[in-house]
Amino acid sequence: IGLSTSLTPLAAEIPRIVNTVQEERPDIxxxxxxxTEAYMLLAVAxxxxxxxxxxxxxxxxxxxGWxxxxxxxxxxxxxxxxxxxxHLAPNPKDL
Structure with a gap:
């Protein structure tokens, strides 16, 4: 149950994360x-x-032992x- 509740949102966020990284560093x-490479790395892991x-x-x-x-x-x-x-701590700049 835990894996199905964590893997699905992660897989849904992969395109957004990759697009953000590519916008910040287009030379990569x-x-x-x-x-596709990001999904492949998820599958390999x-x-x-x-x-x-x-x-x-x-x-x-x-x-x-136990x-x-x-x-x-x-x-x-x-x-x-x-x-x-x-990573989830509030950013002081946003407060």
Whole structure:
């Protein structure tokens, strides 16, 4: 459920993000449109996660056990707070 609620809005935002980057830096791709490449990178990242996640999970569980895996997931979740706070903090110029 979580992936379907986060992946769909992300996929919908890809063209807007790519167009914004291309407007700011038109020298990156020239006259070409990079939306297809952005979708390809999303698919590659999703595929790599699908393949590597079970392998890394088994390795972590074998070496650390349930307690270590739970602590590792907690640290990973807490580390996700930093980019959220940095990118969603109100801009003082806008206030």
């Amino acid at each position: 791709y020239g006259d070409k449109i990079a939306v 999703f595929g790599a996660g699908t393949v590597l996640d079970p392998l890394l999970s088994e390795l972590a569980f074998g070496n650390l 307690t270590g895996c739970t602590a590792m997931l907690g640290l990973l979740s807490m580390s996700a707070i930093v980019p959220v706070v940095v």
